[in-house]
Amino acid sequence: MLPNTIFEKTTLVSNELISIHKSKRGVRSTQFPERRCNVVQLGRMSYEDALELQENVAEARREDRIEDTLLLLEHPPVITIGRSGDSKNILASRVTLEREGIQVYTVDRGGDVTYHGPGQLIGYPIIDLTNHSKDVHLYVYGIEKSIVELLKREYVVEPEIVQGYVGVWHRNEKIAAIGIAVRSWITTHGFALNVDPDMNHFAMIRPCGIMDKGITSLSKILNRKVTVDEVAEKYPKYFGETFGLDTNEITLEELMGCLC
Numbered sequence: 001m002l003p004n005t006i007f008e009k010t011t012l013v014s015n016e017l018i019s020i021h022k023s024k025r026g027v028r029s030t031q032f033p034e035r036r037c038n039v040v041q042l043g044r045m046s047y048e049d050a051l052e053l054q055e056n057v058a059e060a061r062r063e064d065r066i067e068d069t070l071l072l073l074e075h076p077p078v079i080t081i082g083r084s085g086d087s088k089n090i091l092a093s094r095v096t097l098e099r100e101g102i103q104v105y106t107v108d109r110g111g112d113v114t115y116h117g118p119g120q121l122i123g124y125p126i127i128d129l130t131n132h133s134k135d136v137h138l139y140v141y142g143i144e145k146s147i148v149e150l151l152k153r154e155y156v157v158e159p160e161i162v163q164g165y166v167g168v169w170h171r172n173e174k175i176a177a178i179g180i181a182v183r184s185w186i187t188t189h190g191f192a193l194n195v196d197p198d199m200n201h202f203a204m205i206r207p208c209g210i211m212d213k214g215i216t217s218l219s220k221i222l223n224r225k226v227t228v229d230e231v232a233e234k235y236p237k238y239f240g241e242t243f244g245l246d247t248n249e250i251t252l253e254e255l256m257g258c259l260c
Helices: 047-062 094-100 136-155 199-204 218-222 228-243 252-257
Strands: 035-044 068-074 078-081 103-106 113-116 120-126 168-170 173-183 186-194 245-250
Touching: 035 228, 035 252, 047 068, 047 103, 047 120, 047 186, 068 228, 094 199, 113 199, 120 228, 136 168, 136 173, 136 186, 136 218, 136 228, 228 245
Parallel strands: 035 068, 035 245, 078 103
Antiparallel strands: 068 120, 078 113, 120 186, 168 173, 173 186
C-alpha cells in the first residue's frame, strides 16, 4: 500500500505572476462551485524549469494574484523521490541511469519513487482548495476521477480507482500515478498519465514502492500509438467538469508575459 504521508506539504518559492482573465463556459460540477482555471500546454520542459514555474504560480495563487492554473507537459526522463520515498526503490545502477540520461531528483511531494519521461502526460494543477471544500482526499479523488472519465469517454477504456492505492489502474496495472503537495491550501505537483512512454524505463524503479502490481500505458491497452499531444488536448474538459472550473487555454508566452 502507498504510504500514509502521500499528502505531505511542501515549501514554495516566492515570485510574481499575474493572471489572464479569459474564460470559456464549462460543465458545472455538483461537488465544487464553478470558477475559472487557466490551462497552459507547455510541451516538453525540463523537470527543474517546470518545478520553478509551478512554484512561482503557486505563490501567486496563494496571494490571490492568479486564478487556478493547470500546467500540462512532458518531461525528459527523470526519477523523482518523494518525501516518504526510499532510494532503495531505484533499482538501476548510477551507471545505467547516466547511460540512459535519467536524472534523479528528491522533491517535496508526497509519495515514493516515480518515473517521468517522454510519452507521459504530466499535469500540475495549482488550485486553491479553500474553494474546493478544503478536502485533500476529495481533491486527489477528483484527479483520479477526471482521468477515469477521460479514458472511459474518449478511449472506451475501463480504468479503476482502487481503495488503498492512490492513482488510476487498469487490470491490476497502474496507468496514472498521483503525488501532490499542499501548502496553505494551494496545491502543487500532480499526476503522470502513461500515454506512450518507454515502458523499459519503469524496470529501473519499484514504482511508488509497490511490488505486487504492474505498469501499463494507454497505447499498450489500445494496441495502437496514442500521442501525448492528443490526450493533452482532451484532458482539460474532464478536469473542468470534475472540479467545476471553466477552463481557458493560454500559451506559455502569454503566461510568461504576465511576469513582472
